[in-house]
Amino acid sequence: MCLSDPVLSAYGVASSIPAPINRMMARFAGSFRSGVDINLGVGYVNEETIPRDLIQSALTQVLADPEKYKVALNYGGPKGSPNLIQSLRDFHITRKIGGLTEDVLNRKEMIIGPSGATSSLEGIAHTLNRGIVITDDPKYFIYTHLLERLGFELLSVPQDCDGIQPELLKQKIAALGERQQEISFVYIVTINNPTGAILTNERRREIVRIISDVCRKQNRRIPIIFDKAYELLIHHPAVPAPESALLYDELNIVYEVGSLSKIVAPALRIGYLIGPPGDFINALVQKTSDVGFSAPLITQEIASYFLDHHIQAQLQKVNQGYRAKAAAISRYIDTELRPLGVSYCGGQAAFYYYLTLPEGIHTHEDSPFHRFLNRNTGDKQIDFLNGVEKGPMVSYIPGSFCVHAQGDLVELGKRQFRISYSFESLEKIEEALGYFRQAILFSQQATCGGAMNLLWSNEKID
Ligand SMILES: Cc1ncc(COP(=O)(O)O)c(C=O)c1O
Incomplete structure (x- = not known):
């Protein structure tokens, strides 16, 4: 047959x-x-930077403390471990990551993805309406390939060594004319993969300003997703500290995606998203539930312990x-x-x-x-x-x-x-x-x- x-x-x-x-x-x-x-082709992190011993001891500590880490080997919830969310919040506030304050974070939601930043990005592609995605060029080829397979159209805006060029962004949006209605979302990698370009704080503000203007004209919120997978890896001393666009997001359109892959270990699969509460985040939480909940609870608890004790060093x-x-x-x-x-x-x-x-x-x-x-x-x-x-x-x-x-x-x-x-x-x-x-x-x-x-x-x- x-x-x-x-x-x-x-x-x-x-x-x-x-x-x-x-x-x-x-x-x-x-x-x-x-x-x-x-x-030199792979983007693997350096094995030497992965803190094997500290991860092993974090596992021991987590399992030894069922009071705090309640059901570490059981199913987790769709939003992520409360311990990890608290640790990430503390980490951002005490280390002033992006200049974020308790006040700003209190107005935002933080959720943990099922498997690293990759899965949060994938969730975004599944929950937002198909249309045009504005992104930088050269582009993060892994995610943009997924977007194209899912039927999104890319509108790529050339970058230079300071990131996406706002003037070109404005021109490209204007050239869309009526099709501006079809813009689905904006996806910008702040420390670019592949170029390594660092998006300057001025340009970050300018992007938010430009997209906010488009939103006002169309009377709708167009999400800007800032992918910050590498933002904790700025190692040149002359680079100014990056400023989070959540600080000046008047229209509630900014979402930031972060990851512990590059600074701790990719295998923990910890990625998170911070953004304004609402239907979009609720849909992402449901999407996480649909694919088997957020990252394995045990790795979330290990990450939480690690953030609380070892992240500085x-x-x-x-x-x-x-x-x-x-x-x-x-x-x-x-x-x-x-x-x-x-x-x-x-x-x-x-x-x-x-x-x-x-x-x-x-x-x-x-x-x-x-x-x-x-x-x-x-x-x-x-x-x-x-x-x-x-x-x-x-x-x-x-x-x-x-x-x-x-x-x-x-x-x-x-x-x-x-x-x-x-x-x-x-x-x-x-x-x-x-x-x-x-x-x-x-x-x-x-x-x-x-x-x-x-x-x-x-x-x-x-
Ligand atoms: C720009 C960018 N975003 C996201 C990711 C994925 O990160 P994660 O390991 O948290 O899924 C990568 C990994 O290389 C990346 O380069």
Whole structure:
């Protein structure tokens, strides 16, 4: 008997094909040789920053105190653990995160997502009406891919190293004309993934002002979602402390999504959302209930204990580690890559650099640059070590995966790429940066039509 496959929804059909970026990373991971290849593509947090011992002792403390942590191994509720919500509130207030005060937080709701910030973002996509989502370009490709699969249309606004550009935001909204009615929500990543750009406080205010004007004209609330997944990872001392847009949100349209993944451990799956009470938050709580309640109660209680006892030292440790790496990488890029015409954003917060190569040097999977770094050039001298084993391969995220395919940056994106300095050691990253330099020189030779071997007479590759 020949049975046909289950009938998929439009979302099911769109999701049955893995995203190109996932295919590329899966290919790299499938052949990854530990100690040889260098993975600058993944956004994994550095294992060294994950406080294993403290998490273990937090687990012990939680289980030893059933008075406070009542049913830690049972089902949780759809809003999240009251202990964790209290700890997060205290953390924000005592450390003045974003300048938030008790007074402001008293007027807002805080809810915990089922599985990290990712799940809160997914909940938003399921509870708001389909329409246009305004976002920055380059864009957070994981979430925007989901939005597109769900049938949202993206309106991408180019950013620079200070984040989304308010003037362009205004122009793009104006150009929508009547279709402004179709704007569903605004999604902005405050410390950008992929670019590492830090949205300035001035621009944050300007965004709220611009969208508030649109809301007033249409007599409706358009939510602005600020994704603050990396906001506790600003490690450059010269960057002013970010200011929460909840402080000046006159129309109750601002929602902030936070995460403990990058500063404590992704596996705890703790993400939270803060915003004005109302139907939207109520719908998100119901959505959390529908997918099996908020994050496992035990990890919420561990996170609560951790926040109450260890967060200060943890933040210092994590940020010091990333600062040291970023400073060394910036030095290398400035001295070795900038003279070749490379420019970049990032390195002041989180763990990404977003590099732009000179005209003509592309980063997509078929480019000489990519082939060099994947030892796929067809030239044995480049592809193999001692003529036998494949040379070290380096992964990165090509800009073409990061820019919006229907946006303004398609051409520029072709010669851009993201590297993550989180997962690999500084030693390995510096080795990889040397290969990037060689790959640029190789690409220049290849695109100038010169024989690839010419490279070897001019530039020694070691
Ligand atoms: C911009 C952005 N938002 C959200 C997330 C997801 O965070 P979580 O681990 O809390 O789901 C990430 C993870 O890389 C991210 O880069």
